Amino acid sequence: MPEKIFRIYNSMTRSTEVVEPAQPGRLRFYACGPTVYSYAHIGNFRSFLTADLVLRTAQAIGWETAYVTNITDVGHLTEDDAADAEGEDRMAKALRSKEGERFANIWDLARYYANTLLSDWQALNLREPDARPRATEHVARQIRDVARLLEKGHAYETAQGVYFSVASFPDYGKLSGNVLATGLDEGVRDVVQDPEKRDPRDFALWKKDPDHLMVWHSPWGWGFPGWHIECSTMAQAYLGESFDLHTGGEDNKFPHHECEIAQAESLSGKPFARYWLHTRFLQVEGEKMAKSAGNFFTVRDLVGPESEGGRGIHPLALRLALISGQYRKPLNFTFDQLLACARHIQRFEEAADLAAQGVARNDPGEDALGEPLARLYEQALAAMLDDLNTPEAIAAAIEGAKRVLRDGRTMGGATARSAQNWLEKINGLLGIVAQETPRTAAKTAGSAAAEEAFAREVEDLLRQRAEARAQRDFQRADAIRDQLAGMQVEIMDAPEGTRWRRQISNPVS
RNA sequence: GGUGACGUGGCCGAGUGGUUAGGCAAAGGUCUGCAAAACCUUGUACGGCGGUUCGAGUCCGCCCGUCACCUCCA
Numbered sequence: 001m002p003e004k005i006f007r008i009y010n011s012m013t014r015s016t017e018v019v020e021p022a023q024p025g026r027l028r029f030y031a032c033g034p035t036v037y038s039y040a041h042i043g044n045f046r047s048f049l050t051a052d053l054v055l056r057t058a059q060a061i062g063w064e065t066a067y068v069t070n071i072t073d074v075g076h077l078t079e080d081d082a083a084d085a086e087g088e089d090r091m092a093k094a095l096r097s098k099e100g101e102r103f104a105n106i107w108d109l110a111r112y113y114a115n116t117l118l119s120d121w122q123a124l125n126l127r128e129p130d131a132r133p134r135a136t137e138h139v140a141r142q143i144r145d146v147a148r149l150l151e152k153g154h155a156y157e158t159a160q161g162v163y164f165s166v167a168s169f170p171d172y173g174k175l176s177g178n179v180l181a182t183g184l185d186e187g188v189r190d191v192v193q194d195p196e197k198r199d200p201r202d203f204a205l206w207k208k209d210p211d212h213l214m215v216w217h218s219p220w221g222w223g224f225p226g227w228h229i230e231c232s233t234m235a236q237a238y239l240g241e242s243f244d245l246h247t248g249g250e251d252n253k254f255p256h257h258e259c260e261i262a263q264a265e266s267l268s269g270k271p272f273a274r275y276w277l278h279t280r281f282l283q284v285e286g287e288k289m290a291k292s293a294g295n296f297f298t299v300r301d302l303v304g305p306e307s308e309g310g311r312g313i314h315p316l317a318l319r320l321a322l323i324s325g326q327y328r329k330p331l332n333f334t335f336d337q338l339l340a341c342a343r344h345i346q347r348f349e350e351a352a353d354l355a356a357q358g359v360a361r362n363d364p365g366e367d368a369l370g371e372p373l374a375r376l377y378e379q380a381l382a383a384m385l386d387d388l389n390t391p392e393a394i395a396a397a398i399e400g401a402k403r404v405l406r407d408g409r410t411m412g413g414a415t416a417r418s419a420q421n422w423l424e425k426i427n428g429l430l431g432i433v434a435q436e437t438p439r440t441a442a443k444t445a446g447s448a449a450a451e452e453a454f455a456r457e458v459e460d461l462l463r464q465r466a467e468a469r470a471q472r473d474f475q476r477a478d479a480i481r482d483q484l485a486g487m488q489v490e491i492m493d494a495p496e497g498t499r500w501r502r503q504i505s506n507p508v509s
Numbered sequence: 510g511g512u513g514a515c516g517u518g519g520c521c522g523a524g525u526g527g528u529u530a531g532g533c534a535a536a537g538g539u540c541u542g543c544a545a546a547a548c549c550u551u552g553u554a555c556g557g558c559g560g561u562u563c564g565a566g567u568c569c570g571c572c573c574g575u576c577a578c579c580u581c582c583a
Binding site for chain 2: 014032033034035040041042043044045046047048050076090176177200201203227248249250251252253254255256259278279280281282283286288321324325326328329330331332333334336337339340341343344383389390391392394395396398399402405406408469472474477478481485490491492493494495499501
């Protein structure tokens with residue numbers, strides 16, 4: 001394979017740069033994961049999907065990857081040095097809410113939402129990281145890092161906690177441009193503040209609080225770690241003091257990533273991550289996604305079965321919708337777009353079916369698709385290598401699916417093998433053709449049996465309709481068609497017989 | 510107030526100096542008992558005003574609008 005150039009926009013330098021891993025051909029990167037105090041929403045996943053696409057693109061050009069993403073299962077303070085008015089953090093608040101009543105304690109809640117995160121992750125076809133560290137499992141190392149920061153004079157202790165001293169790190173602000181303390185000491189700081197803080201910019205490394213729902217013992221007594229320390233500690237634990245790329249949502253840029261840099265570089269004296277990538281927030285129907293606006297969606301709100309209050313959207317349709325805009329621009333998530341994506345997924349699935357049938361038939365003939373499909377794959381890859389230009393890559397993928405569908409049921413074995421190979425490669429790059437990780441066994445077994453019974457029923461009706469049509473009893477044939485429509489089944493008459501498929505559920509209805 | 514983005518046809522969304530993005534929706538057509546599906550055909554749009562240029566959606570200035578961050582957030 002000729003040398004491929006992978007370009008991304010580096011938030012640190014504010015310019016698009018060629019990605020050159022410190023070890024050529026081996027990309028080491030860290031993606032900031034969520035706090036597991038609730039179900040992950042589609043905005044969370046837009047950001048995780050960006051990391052997934054970096055991974056897939058790097059792998060597509062033959063790079064090795066070391067990919068680490070965390071789960072934050074410690075409830076952090078709503079501000080760095082202050083709990084909110086009730087003295088609670090986000091996880092404690094979730095536990096106290098109506099939704100939280102079913103959990104025995106805070107650990108139970110964190111475990112539950114971490115598990116739902118993983119199943120949503122699989123549903124949306126995100127590849128697994130090499131490591132998925134949890135904050136609660138790395139507290140000892142966080143304590144060690146805080147102690148070392150104290151030793152090196154980058155931190156100080158007060159009656160309430162341990163703080164990072166921003167004045168000790170002159171580069172503070174190099175990522176976000178927030179260099180001034182102006183405005184930081186007003187407004188929100190009137191709830192609980194630590195009068196011993198030396199600089200309003202200083203942020204908590206450790207909070208002393210023996211009454212918190214999650215506490216650990218430390219040299220500074222019982223308490224819990226600050227929010228920013230977990231990511232820099234875990235990233236350095238798994239990827240080394242210095243690694244290639246760090247990703248997250250645009251909101252992470254400040255303060256979270258700025259603080260990570262301060263901690264990590266103060267400890268190591270080396271650059272932390274060399275490239276920084278931030279995903280912009282998405283909007284929903286033109287507005288900021290917010291519970292109060294009624295446009296707030298978790299993954300399971302959309303892809304969950306209707307029997308469980310979901311909308312029955314194909315998970316890959318959601319995936320496609322969330323990557324249909326380039327990560328660096330705001331994306332307007334709309335239900336029109338989601339419905340269009342569901343159609344595309346259906347086409348990809350049909351193309352895969354046709355290719356599989358063609359391979360099985362293995363009719364003679366020239367390979368009619370090898371060359372054009374290879375070209376379309378190169379187009380898609382080139383688009384992804386250009387700062388993850390997903391819209392262009394998807395356009396090439398759709399064009400390829402069209403070619404496969406056009407040759408359809410008449411393609412020979414050679415053509416079908418090319419089609420199958422191409423679909424696999426496109427799926428490897430974009431993950432929009434088929435799920436790579438099989439869903440959990442129990443789920444599959446249960447729904448497979450139901451699916452089979454349903455298919456038998458449909459095919460029986462189709463036989464009756466075929467008879468009616470043969471007798472030119474169109475009234476009866478149309479009645480059966482209506483009956484199938486009532487079962488959410490649409491049918492396609494073709495010269496070689498009638499095919500059927502489930503109707504795409506309309507997310508708006 | 511400070512900082513940074515963005516504004517493209519009915520909708521979503523690429524494109525950064527000169528030649529088609531793509532999709533959805535819509536219209537016409539082929540096929541069909543009728544439909545549906547599939548396939549074919551059809552769109553000259555770039556917030557406003559000025560400027561630079563042989564040529565601007567693309568560069569510059571101003572204005573209008575939307576969004577984000579500035580210690581809750583992906």
